[in-house]
Amino acid sequence: MNARASRIHGIGIGFRYALSRSTLECAVPEIRWLEVHPENYVQRGGRFRQQLERARARWPLVTHGLTMGFGAVEPAEQAYVGPLRDFLREIDAPWHSEHLCFSGADGVMLHDLLPLPFTREAVATAVQRIREARDRLELPIAVENISYYASAGRSEMSELDFLLEVLEGADAKLLLDVNNVFVNSKNHGFDPRAYLDRMPKERVVQIHVAGHHVRKDELILDTHGEAVRQEVYDLLEHTLRRLGPVPVLLERDQNFPPFEELVAEVKRLDEIYVRATGDACP
């Protein structure tokens, strides 16, 4: 990895406009970096840009894309990739992450993360898209494992094997979403610790944790709109003890609580991080 990656350690939070004022005004040393969605800033001005500039002055930033799902059959258009590359350079991003999913077809954008079929064709497509992204953005690429509520079409392999084949084939980094592993383990019936223990240590550059919603029919939705649950904290600690000091991001994207509650979650994550890794993040 590059030298910029060394600035990203400990706990970070998602920089969301609804939280931006509180974030910028807080004095919480445990928040060591921020994550931004580039689609909110590329070719955009006004208040969003102003807040971003203020954030950059205080924290290093990482980017997490929402629309370049690596399962897309067509490469992303240069009209977006060019400005995205410029943005990544501008904010000195150490890597760029996107999801292992698809978000539309034939130019239609659904603005959601839909599951790919766990097939050889989908592996080949994702590998090609990831390699293209790395070449065009000139940065390491991290792939995030998504939560999925049903498999798509007919599967030729497990989701775990699908993910591992994509990472190996593309020689990609991994943004390991621990909450997504938990959500999938409950929705599809597997052992989350066994899954996490198969994650290739050398590829994991970042971890996500978030809250989820349990419906009355017991289906769990990855909403990023609730507090992180104890089971996810436990899985995080298990993961960090195995992987060592990998930066951890708290995702909260809706249903925002008072900022003090998010700060409390950050501090709890920091305690787990220090306890599990021995990295006190000076």
Add this chain to the structure above:
Amino acid sequence: MSLIDLQREAVELCCGPEPSPEQLAALGDERIWRLYRELIRNRLRGELKIALPRTLAAAGEGAFERAFEHHMRSDPPRTRFFHALVAAFVRSAAPIFRADSALPPYLGDLCVYEAALWEVSDLPDHGAEPASEFSFDKRPVLSPALRLLALRHAVHEQPTEGGYRQGEFYLCVHRRPDDRRAQPWSLNAVTFALMQRFATGAPTVSEAVQQVAAERAIALDSKFVDGLCTVLADFIDRGIILGAR
């Protein structure tokens, strides 16, 4: 099913009419794929309702939903920028609103105006091309953070008991660099025509003025020129004209 066929089926499921059980089953678990359709449409619809509250109130839930349905079926979102969904929806919805005599006559103008406010609030302050000092002999460089609207209802004003004033209204919806929100600025027909020429980026300031004056049989006398200079100075002061190139 190939990967592209599966993805196209998913798009049709989410954008098209209520899916059949067979359509859902082709993708997998019927219950879950119906849930995906619901989640995606709710998110898109939710953004539109946040951006267009006055339009929603004036149209009512039923008409707004019909416009959303039409948008998803005939011209679904093609932007990867979530904030740009509103402009795409309004391009589809405004003609529908205007054509429906059961809806308020100002509704098409209202949605166009609300969408402009939403869009302009976040447009960049400067374009890619640098601007030098303003000159009549050069092409004017406009701020990207503006939209020009020609409306038939004064939806930028407070409504009266009978609704909005009717007539010809020309607006420049603009955001100054230091402001958070876009504001409307009323123009007269001549100034609007001039701004439209400027926005094409083609003629110099002098050429644009001569073209507009010729089209409207306006004499380029000292009174006109004095008024023009006052307007242009105002444009520059407001940050609407950034300079020239």
